[in-house]
Amino acid sequence: MVNLVLLGAPGAGKGTQAKMLAGKYGILHISTGDILRENVGNNTELGKKAKGYMDKGELVPDSVLIDIIRDRLSRPDTDNGFLLDGYPRTIPQAEALDNIFSQLGKILDVVIDIEVPDEELVARLAGRRMCKCGASYHVTFNPPKEDGICDVCSGELYQRDDDTESSVKTRLVAYYNQTHPLIDYYTNKGLLRTVSGTGGIEDIFGEITVVIDKILE
Ligand code: ADP
Ligand code: AMP
Numbered sequence: 001m002v003n004l005v006l007l008g009a010p011g012a013g014k015g016t017q018a019k020m021l022a023g024k025y026g027i028l029h030i031s032t033g034d035i036l037r038e039n040v041g042n043n044t045e046l047g048k049k050a051k052g053y054m055d056k057g058e059l060v061p062d063s064v065l066i067d068i069i070r071d072r073l074s075r076p077d078t079d080n081g082f083l084l085d086g087y088p089r090t091i092p093q094a095e096a097l098d099n100i101f102s103q104l105g106k107i108l109d110v111v112i113d114i115e116v117p118d119e120e121l122v123a124r125l126a127g128r129r130m131c132k133c134g135a136s137y138h139v140t141f142n143p144p145k146e147d148g149i150c151d152v153c154s155g156e157l158y159q160r161d162d163d164t165e166s167s168v169k170t171r172l173v174a175y176y177n178q179t180h181p182l183i184d185y186y187t188n189k190g191l192l193r194t195v196s197g198t199g200g201i202e203d204i205f206g207e208i209t210v211v212i213d214k215i216l217e
Contacts, residue, residue, distance in 0.1 A: 017208060
């Protein structure tokens, strides 16, 4: 069993790797972006609060995210291990996570930082295509077999509302100002491992599994 955090800029490949890792290790994939998008789609109070921030590419306030993650980690389906994708994104969120872990008697085993240069991040986000079933693709780097159609469920692919040029710029600024300091935070706790996020999706997956397998030894 392993509890881990995937860190990395928007477009680093967290979601892509998280789905593969959840399958291999039988752990839960918890994406705060997916939770927020589901709430926006269902027009819940939470969704209405979050949408404006998300469309602009800004972070949703910490208090909202901390409540979401506390609620999610309190459920028994997290007892067999989980992977956090997109949380924490600020120092206050990381501090809150430490408290939640200690209140729930859980342990954070490792934080894996996926590093990708900015030019590549922009190209990845511009070409990202999603399916309602959760699958994601890239028009050039990870294309579906048939243009615009999901390999898994034959659904029609769409572009995320926040994968626009102006939102991508804001998200990268938010990443460097608010999320990047977490690298020092987790280095100081001895939990950080870094992998290169450039190259083939399978190669990066292989590197990450080496890190996790060492933890599980
Ligand atoms: P994140 O969850 O970190 O924002 P995603 O996993 O959604 O990132 O990946 C962003 C985009 O980059 C997607 O279109 C995905 O298909 C593509 N992608 C993921 N990993 C790679 C890779 N190693 N090389 C090229 N493109 C990638
Ligand atoms: P993601 O799917 O991880 O790229 O997240 C999409 C958007 O959801 C982000 O640009 C933020 O607006 C919001 N979001 C997701 N996770 C967080 C978080 N931990 N803190 C603040 N905002 C978040």
